[in-house]
Every structure is written in C-alpha cells, then in structure tokens.
Amino acid sequence: MQRGSILGYDLNESFCQISYYDEKKEEPETLETAVDNYQIPLLLGYHNDRWVYGKEAKRLLVIREGEVIPDLYQRAMHREKIRIAEKDHDAVWLLAKYISLTLQEFEEIEEITFTVPDTDIDVSKMLKGIGRHLGIPKEHVNVLDYKESFCQYMFYQPKELWQYESALFYCDAQEIRAYMLRKLNTVTGLGKDLFVTVDEVASAKMKELAAIYPVLNVDKAKDADEQFKSFIQNVFDKKVISSVFLTGEGFENNWYPNSLKVLCNGRRAFLGNNLYSKGACYTSMRKCFSYDEGPIYLDETKMTEQICLRMRVGGQEGWYPIVAWGTHWYEADGQWEVILEDTSDIEIHIETLTGEELQVETVSLEGLPERRDYSLRIQIDVMFLDEVTCRLSFRDVGFGDFFPATDFCAEKIIKLGGIHGQFNSMS
Template sequence: MEGVYLGVEISMGGAYCKAAYYDPEKKVTKVVYFDDQEYQIPMSIGKIKGKSEWYIGREITKLPRTKVSVIDHLPVFMKGRDKVSIDGEKHSGEELMRIYMVKFLTHVIKVLGKDGIIRLTFCMESVDAALADQLVRISEGLGITRKAVQVINYKEAFLFFCLAKDPKYRRNECMLFELTNYGLFFYEFVMLRGRRPQPVIVNMIQLEKKFDVALLKKPLIQKTMDEKFLEHAKKYFNKKLISSVFLEGEGFKDSSWCKKFKEYICKGRKVYQIEAIYAEGAAANSWIQNDDQYLYLCEGRVPATVSMNVIKQQGAQENELQLVLVKAGTNWYDTRSTIELLLEDSQEIELKVEIFGRRLSNTYKIACPKVENRPIKTTRVELNIAFLSDDYLMIRIKDLGFGELFPSTGLETKEYIRLT
C-alpha cells in the first residue's frame, strides 16, 4: 500500500481544517491544495432538509440556503453540548465530527492519489482531551491503529516543522510571527548545544490580543501596527542569532502594510511566508515521531523524568537498578506507563521525579492498598501512570493478589502530582 504521512491542523476557533504531508523521498513537508488552489476547508457541516446526505466546507455554499441546516466552527459549537438537533434529529458532537473528518480525510487521500494513511497527526491550539479522544476513535474507525495517531498542539507542531527543515534553516534560532483575528503570536525555536539528547525548546508569547485584520486596509492603522510590530521585533530579536523567520496567518497574506517591520526582520536573515505551518509541522511529526537524539521541551511535552529503584532477580542474584517509567519530552496525551511489581515488606512505592533544568530531584512516596495477612513477597500490584496535562499526573496502584493463594482484593489507591 502506498500510504501517506499526514498532518491535519484544526485552526484556532475551529474555523478551518488544513492538511499537509511528508514526502520521505524529498524529505520535505508539503501543503495539500484542493480545488482552485485552496488549502483550507471550513469546519462546517450541513444537510438539505428531508435528505440524508451530508455536506462539508464549501460544498454547503452550492446548496439552496433556505433548505439547508448548517453548523459552523464545528469543534467550538459542539464543546459543552451533548447533542444538537438538525432537521428534527438529534446528533452527538462525535457523530458530526466523524462525518466531517471521514469526508475531509477521504478527500485528502483522493487529492494526493494515495491508498491510505500510514501515520496521522492532528494539531490544535491546545490539546483538548475530549476532542482528542474523539479524533483517535474516528481514526481507528478508518482503520488507522491507535499507535499511528497522535494529537499535538501548535507549539509542538512548530517544533517539528523546524526540525524537518534542512539544518541550514535552523543553524541558529528560528522565529515565527502569526497574525490572525485572534491576535499576534510570537514563537521562538531554540536548540541547546553540547548536550545529549539535545534539548529543543519552543516558547510562545501572545504579543497582541484579538484584532480585526480587515482594519489593516486603513492607512492610519497600517502605520500604527507597522511601528508596533517593529517594536516587538526589536525587543525579541535583540542580541540573538536568528537563521530563519516565518510569517503565518491572514494578517500577513498581504504584508505590504508592514514595510518597516519586514525591513528589520530581513536584515541578515531569511524570511518566509507560510500558509499552513502547523499542518506541515503535524505532518513532520507523523514522519519523525520520537527521535532519541532530541529532548522536546515545550507546552504539551512532559517536563520531567519519572523513575523508581527496583530489584531485578537474575538466577540467584538480585541487582538493584533504576527503572524509567516516563521520559522527559514525551507527549503528555500519549504518555502511559503500566508495570507489575512484587512488593517485599514495604507498603509504599517511592518514585523519583527529575524536572529538566533543575539540579535537585523530588521523591514521592505513594501508599499501596492495605491488605492483611500476606507474607513477604506475596503481594503483587499494578502501577499505572497517566497524565491529565503536561505537568499533572495520576498514579494508581492496584492490588493483583498472588495467584490462588491470595486472590486480588480489587483495592486500589490513587494519588495526583503537580510537577511544576
């Protein structure tokens, strides 16, 4: 099967979907263009009253308005709603998202002339666990295995976008300015030298709040914003070695209004205008996955390594070793760790948490379920670690018993740890 490494971007506010793919032969990411060189499909879904067929995106504009029921900005509209009534029938958010994504992904595959999807990465402004769960289930329904699906945020997408570029683009720092109706966002990509694995860091700052980009057609607004953007650039570029600067968003589609800003950022640097940078970054993630030579550090990535000391028996010998349960830099949504342990005489498990950049580690003692009348080394437990966000984890310890001699009590304990 000739498949594709695909990235899908859900735009801020859930207005559009964009797609990009990674070309392993040319080692580049490419944006998927649809009819008339359009690269974004509105996240709208609708149907003609009394009919069963569904339509998405610009298909809806071709239908008679008086006979169509439509939902725009689908992810935002459905958030917090259990079901919505369309043409007299109740539909859940997941059902509508499934209809939209199946049609969208099917169209993408058709445009690319591929047979299917090898790996798929969705990206959104900030990973919403409920929406991420829906997207994973929808993907599995299309025959894409759970291991082949990831959900990341914009910061992670920018990180992988930069890593997928030729090294000449990122010899020094990379910067991104994104201007939309939601504001001006500034991203900074930094690779720290001399460490293995090599830390790769992305920071983001919102420089301007919500702004109507249509106002940039007015000369007075153009002059004011050009000067303001120039101030931002001077502040955040000061004394930094920068290889590449990327401009993204509808505010930069016609960038003739910001001449002073562009003149400054172009001095000694390469500047590129990008149409779907997060979709390209998601596609790069589908190809790169987790590369052990890098340590990914940004919002959405676990900032700490979690480990414990265990005794491993090899024949007659017992050796103490450190068992890593969670590695720093992994995607929090995908991070799960489950292990079975045989307790000695202790009624608690000690975990070591080492946060990147801090010299001292923290030790947490987690109580095990209380079981009585068990001799030493006859209590088996399951230790499970799951993350609820990138810096908040849940630890669950469950009694598994010891075969027929001591059946499981089913008891369990839970504890929550905030890393930062």
C-alpha cells in the same frame, strides 16, 4: 507504506488542513484544495439526503439551501446536541463526520496527529475518540497544540534556522501575536537530551488590520506597517534570532514592506500557512518510524519528571523510562512485560529536570514464587490518577505452559511534583 497513511491534521474553529507523508520525497506534502490553497472550511451540511463539507457546504450556506452547521468545533467541545434533518445529533459525532469526509480520499491511516490552537485533557480525549471512530487505534492518534507543532516543524529544518532563537508571527484580521522557540537550561548530568519550548512573548490588537484585510487600504497599510515594525523591534530587542516565520491570513497582502526589512536583517524569513499541519505530520513520522532522537518539547502542561526502571533492552542494560518527561500526564498510562533476573525487589528512579535530587523508590516482591532466572514474567501497568499521582502495578503473568500465572500483585503509589511551578523554574 501506502501514500497518505501518515498524516498531520490542523483543526481550528474556521478550517482544517491536511499534510501527508510523501514517500518519494520523504517529507510532508500538504493537500491542496485549489492552487496554493490548503484550507478546507470547517462547515458540514446536509442536502438531498447527503452530507457535504467544506466548499460545498459553504455554497449551500450562500444559496440558502439544505442545512449547514456553523461553529462545529466549539459546539463539539461543549458536547451540544444539534438537530439536522429532523434528527438530533451529537456535535462530536458531527465533527467526526466532517473529519471522515475530509479524509475519505486517503488510504488506510497508520498514524495521525491532530494539531489545534490549544489542547487539554478534554480536547485530547475527544480527538482520540474521533480517531477510534475512524478505525485508528488510540495509540496511533496524537494531539498537539500549535506551539508544539511549530517546534516539531523546526526539528526537521536545517539546524542553522534554530541555532539560536526562532520567531513565529501570527496575524489575522485584528491581532498580531509573537512566539519564540528557545532552548532550555536543565540540570547537568541528565544525559544528552536537548529540551526546547515555545513562549508567546507579545501580542497586539491593531485596528488598522481590519481595514487592510482582505482589501488593501494604502493609508491604513502604512500605519499598520509602522506599528508592526515597532512591534518586531520590541520583540527582537537583545535577542539573537536565527529565523522568522510568518503565518496567518493577515500576512497575505504585502502591506508590511518596511517591517519585512527588519525581519530579514541578518536572518532568513519564511511565509506560509501550512506550518502547523506539517509539524503535526512530522510528529506522526517520528511515531511511525520510532524516531526518538532530537529535542524534547516542554511547556507548562508537560511533565518535567520521568520514572525509570533498570532493564536490558536490545542487549543494553540501563535505566529506561516507563514514563518519559515531555508527556502529558493524561497520556502517560502504559503497560509493559518484563522478565526478572533478581526476585528480591524492584528499584524505581524518579528523575527531575528542576534541580532536585534523584528520588528512589522500591517495590517488594515478597510472595512472588521462586523460579529460575529468566522465567519470572511480570506485567507492569502505569496509571495516572491525576497530574501528581501515579500508580504502578506489578503482576505475575506466568511463563507460558511452564509456569502458570499466580495471584501475586504489588502496587506502588508515586507522588510527583505536578506541573505547577516546575516548568517555570527552568530558564
């Protein structure tokens, strides 16, 4: 594998940041734009018949030369048209141009994970489409929100750092937000999988932060330190915290010495601004190396049900998921080919994490031609019509030159519980 082929890409309204898998160290490294500076301003400019980005585009903005596009991420989300050099451009195309410029020094990309503050079906489709525009197959483009990136980052840290709950504090010029990584209790008897989530547990607007960021005001800093200390104590009340992570530009000035004493009391604390891109890179590593072990991240947008078929994989027979819990419904479509032993019917198991009984469905294979064992090859297509409706299709695709495909096709519609109310029942 070539250097720079496995990436994590942090993208928000202000900047991007790129972490890549370093084969020698066998862990992510973050691309530096300057000494200890990883952030590339989210600015795209056009000057002298040339596209520029980041700091060069920011310089054009300062000296008022050329054309510079602000608010590019939001404008792409709203599918705006932007006029540059007397030509209308789609904002999504411009965002793709910016991303391609930031990635131009990397070699052929094998896997990339975008992480953004919040994600949904529209964000996922846009970023996967940009990935395809860059020549990356959609199955090798992943999209996470920041909370899941934090979780993925923690999976690769020493276990003692998330033995109990782990806290993340984000601070910008006006607000502090607190998040907590915790383990979920699920129904017993569902295997050895460990499920975790990240909750936003508190937030506070602090007008003092505007005065101490980016220039330190001593009096305002003392007030902010006291408020932050009280905020931490409320967040930590009656909780056992293994580790604390501080991220965001608001923590760059050392205005919180008293708060830091509370944070570090009996636990380890870390400060840095590349946690999300590294978490995204770890996700790309898991995908690239087919590493399925480790905790499964869940939140209110993820499926708490999985659909399983009985199959023999690698010589081991068992119930294998064709739709796994912990995925978004709009990313769960898939296709498989299986060789049948028994031609009577196919049994489907729908397992849930929320305490309900196992749901069993069957698909009749009546009309499928009789063939000797191991010569019936079926293509299974999974397509979600919406968040609660899954359609399974079973087609005879023949067996090479020995048995041509027939027009046999069977379908099964499965109704799931959806995301509403399920996740909240897990504590």
